[in-house]
Amino acid sequence: MSDVHDAGDASIPLLTDTLVPGNALLARAGAQGTMAAPAAAAAPAAATAAAGAMPAGAPGSHALDALDADALVERMRGRCMTWLTGEGRSVIEARCAAAVQEHSHWLVGQVSREIGLALEAQLAGWVKAAVNEELAARAGRGLSSGGV
Template structure:
């Protein structure tokens, strides 16, 4: 596959391609026309700080606060709980592996002493000599 873009192949546009012919800065696409049709013709300036826009902002904040709290007590709680459970499970697996390695290393050291003591006891029992004290 070649890294060279064939300008006659219009199946995959590149970032350098002009998707709307003409001046790209003045391009009007169907999506831009839709937004222009929905946009208000003029935005009135607020008369005072406590005017219409301050009231609208307070109402918007209150509605968003309500939606956030509703989400956090409903679907959001389930999302948070699932993520916490996944994190707890992951940490549990890590902790079990870490503790298992630590116990394995400690047992390896102890096991050497236990085997030496058992071999001494067995040799002493076979030869009739009492085993040496010390060991493990």
């Protein structure tokens, strides 16, 4: 299986396709050639449902259901990978950038608060030491100039 999704691949049903055995109104046009008129298609589908029999080779058989499921899984995997390598990557990058930016702002705020609290405690000691040094210097100048 390839990683590349082929949007034009008619063998893989779309999510909008209804896979109902015996109902030609809901069947895919590509699987049955051309679509019959709604009234003409409804009659055989009603007859099949009333009889309780499934037409031979109908998409409802167990083997075809497993193949349809595998095809759907592969198609969805291809679409997911295409989205993740294209538009999805941009979305993821934008969300990651926003998360990193938000975390950076929070971290700057936390560090600023911690530094502020540490400086607040240190600043009081530094101011007291500077005032004491200045008072001692003034007292030393006053003694030397007043005694001479």
